[in-house]
Amino acid sequence: MPSSSEAGQPGVLVFDLDDTLYCERDFAFSGFAAVEAHLARLHGNAVVPGTCRALFESGTRRAIFDSALERFGIASGPDRIAKLVTLYRHHRPQIAPCPDTSRFLERDPRPRAIITDGPAAMQRSKIAALGIGPLFGLIIPTGDLPPGMGKPHPRAFEQVMEWSGKPGPDHVYIADNPAKDFIAPKRLGWRTVQIDRACRVHAPEPPSPDHAAEIRIASLDELADPLRLKDPAGFA
Ligand SMILES: [Mg+2]
Structure with a gap:
Protein backbone atom coordinates (compact mmCIF):
# COMPACT_ATOMS: atom_id res chain seq x y z
CA MET A 1 0.00 0.00 0.00
CA PRO A 2 1.26 3.53 -0.71
CA SER A 3 2.19 5.47 2.40
CA SER A 4 0.10 8.55 3.01
CA SER A 5 3.15 10.46 4.21
CA GLU A 6 4.97 9.73 0.95
CA ALA A 7 2.01 10.49 -1.24
CA GLY A 8 0.76 13.44 0.83
CA GLN A 9 -2.71 11.95 0.58
CA PRO A 10 -4.77 9.49 2.57
CA GLY A 11 -3.58 6.08 1.40
CA VAL A 12 -6.84 4.19 1.92
CA LEU A 13 -10.07 5.32 0.28
CA VAL A 14 -13.28 4.19 1.92
CA PHE A 15 -16.63 4.82 0.29
CA ASP A 16 -20.26 4.81 1.27
CA LEU A 17 -22.47 3.16 -1.39
CA ASP A 18 -25.90 4.79 -1.77
CA ASP A 19 -25.76 8.26 -3.32
CA THR A 20 -21.96 8.06 -3.21
CA LEU A 21 -21.04 5.54 -5.92
CA TYR A 22 -24.44 5.47 -7.66
CA CYS A 23 -27.75 7.31 -7.35
CA GLU A 24 -29.91 5.70 -4.67
CA ARG A 25 -33.10 6.82 -6.37
CA HIS A 91 -35.38 -7.65 -6.68
CA ARG A 92 -32.49 -7.73 -9.12
CA PRO A 93 -31.66 -4.03 -9.42
CA GLN A 94 -31.16 -2.25 -12.71
CA ILE A 95 -28.57 0.29 -11.60
CA ALA A 96 -25.21 1.59 -12.80
CA PRO A 97 -22.31 3.48 -11.23
CA CYS A 98 -22.29 7.25 -11.76
CA PRO A 99 -19.99 8.07 -14.70
CA ASP A 100 -17.52 9.87 -12.41
CA THR A 101 -17.44 6.75 -10.18
CA SER A 102 -16.34 4.59 -13.10
CA ARG A 103 -13.74 7.17 -14.15
CA PHE A 104 -12.36 7.41 -10.62
CA LEU A 105 -12.18 3.67 -9.98
CA GLU A 106 -10.34 3.21 -13.26
CA ARG A 107 -7.70 5.82 -12.63
CA ASP A 108 -7.01 5.76 -8.86
CA PRO A 109 -4.83 2.83 -7.74
CA ARG A 110 -5.12 3.33 -3.96
CA PRO A 111 -6.57 0.52 -1.83
CA ARG A 112 -10.26 0.99 -1.19
CA ALA A 113 -13.16 -0.30 0.84
CA ILE A 114 -16.91 0.19 1.20
CA ILE A 115 -18.89 0.74 4.42
CA THR A 116 -22.63 0.73 3.77
CA ASP A 117 -25.73 0.64 5.97
CA GLY A 118 -28.90 -1.22 5.06
CA PRO A 119 -29.97 -4.87 4.88
CA ALA A 120 -26.79 -6.76 3.96
CA ALA A 121 -28.34 -8.90 1.21
CA MET A 122 -29.84 -5.82 -0.45
CA GLN A 123 -26.57 -3.89 -0.30
CA ARG A 124 -24.66 -6.86 -1.72
CA SER A 125 -27.13 -7.21 -4.58
CA LYS A 126 -26.65 -3.52 -5.39
CA ILE A 127 -22.85 -3.98 -5.46
CA ALA A 128 -23.23 -7.04 -7.69
CA ALA A 129 -25.52 -5.15 -10.08
CA LEU A 130 -23.06 -2.24 -10.19
CA GLY A 131 -20.27 -4.69 -11.07
CA ILE A 132 -17.82 -2.97 -8.72
CA GLY A 133 -17.25 -5.64 -6.05
CA PRO A 134 -13.90 -6.87 -7.40
CA LEU A 135 -12.58 -3.28 -7.36
CA PHE A 136 -12.72 -3.10 -3.55
CA GLY A 137 -10.42 -4.90 -1.12
CA LEU A 138 -12.99 -4.92 1.69
CA ILE A 139 -16.77 -4.49 1.70
CA ILE A 140 -18.62 -4.09 5.00
CA PRO A 141 -22.41 -4.02 4.91
CA THR A 142 -23.08 -2.99 8.52
CA GLY A 143 -26.22 -5.13 8.32
CA ASP A 144 -23.82 -8.07 8.78
CA LEU A 145 -22.66 -6.67 12.15
CA PRO A 146 -24.52 -7.14 15.44
CA PRO A 147 -27.58 -4.87 15.84
CA GLY A 148 -26.78 -1.25 16.67
CA MET A 149 -23.44 -1.21 14.84
CA GLY A 150 -24.55 0.68 11.76
CA LYS A 151 -23.27 4.22 11.24
CA PRO A 152 -22.50 6.28 13.27
CA HIS A 153 -21.18 3.33 15.35
CA PRO A 154 -17.39 3.07 14.85
CA ARG A 155 -17.18 -0.73 14.48
CA ALA A 156 -17.05 -0.88 10.67
CA PHE A 157 -14.47 1.91 10.55
CA GLU A 158 -12.32 0.07 13.10
CA GLN A 159 -12.60 -3.08 10.97
CA VAL A 160 -11.25 -1.16 7.98
CA MET A 161 -8.24 -0.01 10.06
CA GLU A 162 -7.60 -3.61 11.16
CA TRP A 163 -7.70 -4.60 7.48
CA SER A 164 -5.42 -1.80 6.25
CA GLY A 165 -3.05 -1.87 9.23
CA LYS A 166 -2.79 1.91 8.99
CA PRO A 167 -3.57 4.74 11.41
CA GLY A 168 -6.73 6.85 11.22
CA PRO A 169 -5.33 9.81 9.26
CA ASP A 170 -4.30 7.45 6.43
CA HIS A 171 -7.99 6.89 5.66
CA VAL A 172 -10.58 9.05 3.98
CA TYR A 173 -14.32 8.36 4.11
CA ILE A 174 -16.30 9.60 1.14
CA ALA A 175 -20.05 9.66 1.70
CA ASP A 176 -23.21 11.69 1.20
CA ASN A 177 -25.20 11.83 4.45
CA PRO A 178 -23.79 14.15 7.13
CA ALA A 179 -26.52 13.08 9.57
CA LYS A 180 -24.66 9.79 10.20
CA ASP A 181 -21.67 9.30 7.90
CA PHE A 182 -18.83 11.40 9.29
CA ILE A 183 -19.11 11.31 13.10
CA ALA A 184 -17.31 7.97 13.62
CA PRO A 185 -14.50 8.42 11.07
CA LYS A 186 -13.77 11.94 12.35
CA ARG A 187 -13.41 10.60 15.92
CA LEU A 188 -10.92 8.02 14.62
CA GLY A 189 -8.85 10.73 12.94
CA TRP A 190 -9.94 9.94 9.39
CA ARG A 191 -10.21 12.55 6.68
CA THR A 192 -13.74 13.09 5.40
CA VAL A 193 -15.30 14.16 2.10
CA GLN A 194 -18.99 14.79 1.53
CA ILE A 195 -20.21 14.09 -1.99
CA ASP A 196 -23.23 16.19 -2.78
CA ARG A 197 -24.75 14.66 -5.90
CA ALA A 198 -27.58 16.35 -7.80
CA CYS A 199 -29.56 13.08 -7.49
CA ARG A 200 -29.19 12.90 -3.70
CA VAL A 201 -31.99 11.63 -1.48
CA HIS A 202 -30.75 12.89 1.92
CA ALA A 203 -30.43 16.49 3.11
CA PRO A 204 -26.89 17.72 2.50
CA GLU A 205 -26.68 20.10 5.47
CA PRO A 206 -24.91 18.72 8.59
CA PRO A 207 -27.05 18.91 11.76
CA SER A 208 -24.01 20.26 13.68
CA PRO A 209 -20.32 21.05 13.04
CA ASP A 210 -19.44 17.63 14.51
CA HIS A 211 -21.43 16.03 11.69
CA ALA A 212 -19.72 17.97 8.90
CA ALA A 213 -17.10 16.58 6.51
CA GLU A 214 -13.86 18.48 5.90
CA ILE A 215 -14.65 19.20 2.29
CA ARG A 216 -17.64 18.93 0.00
CA ILE A 217 -17.53 17.91 -3.63
CA ALA A 218 -20.17 17.41 -6.31
CA SER A 219 -18.43 14.60 -8.19
CA LEU A 220 -15.57 12.15 -7.70
CA ASP A 221 -13.86 13.92 -10.60
CA GLU A 222 -12.89 16.56 -8.03
CA LEU A 223 -10.86 13.97 -6.13
CA ALA A 224 -8.58 13.76 -9.16
CA ASP A 225 -7.15 17.15 -8.23
CA PRO A 226 -4.19 16.30 -6.00
CA LEU A 227 -4.13 19.81 -4.56
CA ARG A 228 -7.46 19.27 -2.88
CA LEU A 229 -6.10 16.31 -0.92
CA LYS A 230 -2.44 17.19 -0.71
CA ASP A 231 -2.18 18.28 2.92
CA PRO A 232 -4.42 19.40 5.76
CA ALA A 233 -4.32 23.03 4.69
CA GLY A 234 -5.06 22.25 1.07
CA PHE A 235 -7.58 19.66 2.11
CA ALA A 236 -9.71 22.12 4.04
MG1 LIG B 1 -25.30 7.14 1.33
Missing part, protein backbone atom coordinates in the same frame (compact mmCIF):
# COMPACT_ATOMS: atom_id res chain seq x y z
CA ASP A 26 -32.20 4.56 -9.33
CA PHE A 27 -32.44 1.58 -6.98
CA ALA A 28 -35.79 2.87 -5.74
CA PHE A 29 -37.11 3.30 -9.29
CA SER A 30 -35.87 -0.17 -10.21
CA GLY A 31 -37.56 -1.64 -7.13
CA PHE A 32 -40.80 0.23 -7.79
CA ALA A 33 -40.90 -1.19 -11.32
CA ALA A 34 -40.38 -4.73 -9.96
CA VAL A 35 -43.17 -4.26 -7.41
CA GLU A 36 -45.56 -2.81 -10.00
CA ALA A 37 -44.79 -5.66 -12.43
CA HIS A 38 -45.64 -8.13 -9.64
CA LEU A 39 -48.90 -6.32 -8.87
CA ALA A 40 -49.78 -6.12 -12.58
CA ARG A 41 -49.46 -9.89 -12.86
CA LEU A 42 -52.05 -10.20 -10.09
CA HIS A 43 -54.33 -7.26 -10.88
CA GLY A 44 -53.85 -6.46 -14.57
CA ASN A 45 -54.77 -3.04 -15.84
CA ALA A 46 -55.65 -1.70 -12.39
CA VAL A 47 -51.92 -1.19 -11.96
CA VAL A 48 -50.53 1.92 -13.65
CA PRO A 49 -46.76 1.56 -14.18
CA GLY A 50 -44.77 4.53 -12.92
CA THR A 51 -47.17 5.38 -10.07
CA CYS A 52 -44.67 4.69 -7.26
CA ARG A 53 -41.99 6.65 -9.06
CA ALA A 54 -44.37 9.58 -9.56
CA LEU A 55 -45.20 9.53 -5.85
CA PHE A 56 -41.48 9.52 -5.02
CA GLU A 57 -40.75 12.34 -7.44
CA SER A 58 -43.55 14.42 -5.94
CA GLY A 59 -41.81 14.17 -2.56
CA THR A 60 -43.52 11.16 -0.95
CA ARG A 61 -40.96 9.16 1.05
CA ARG A 62 -43.13 7.11 3.39
CA ALA A 63 -45.86 4.58 2.73
CA ILE A 64 -45.40 4.79 -1.05
CA PHE A 65 -46.76 1.26 -1.52
CA ASP A 66 -49.84 2.06 0.59
CA SER A 67 -50.51 5.15 -1.51
CA ALA A 68 -50.00 3.26 -4.77
CA LEU A 69 -52.31 0.40 -3.73
CA GLU A 70 -54.95 2.97 -2.83
CA ARG A 71 -54.63 4.56 -6.27
CA PHE A 72 -54.91 1.15 -7.91
CA GLY A 73 -57.99 0.29 -5.82
CA ILE A 74 -56.20 -2.74 -4.36
CA ALA A 75 -56.71 -3.68 -0.71
CA SER A 76 -53.67 -2.94 1.45
CA GLY A 77 -52.67 -4.31 4.84
CA PRO A 78 -49.50 -5.09 6.82
CA ASP A 79 -48.96 -8.53 5.26
CA ARG A 80 -49.31 -7.26 1.71
CA ILE A 81 -47.02 -4.29 2.37
CA ALA A 82 -44.43 -6.55 4.03
CA LYS A 83 -44.47 -8.79 0.95
CA LEU A 84 -43.98 -5.81 -1.38
CA VAL A 85 -41.12 -4.49 0.76
CA THR A 86 -39.46 -7.93 0.64
CA LEU A 87 -39.90 -8.01 -3.13
CA TYR A 88 -38.42 -4.49 -3.38
CA ARG A 89 -35.39 -5.40 -1.27
CA HIS A 90 -34.70 -8.66 -3.08
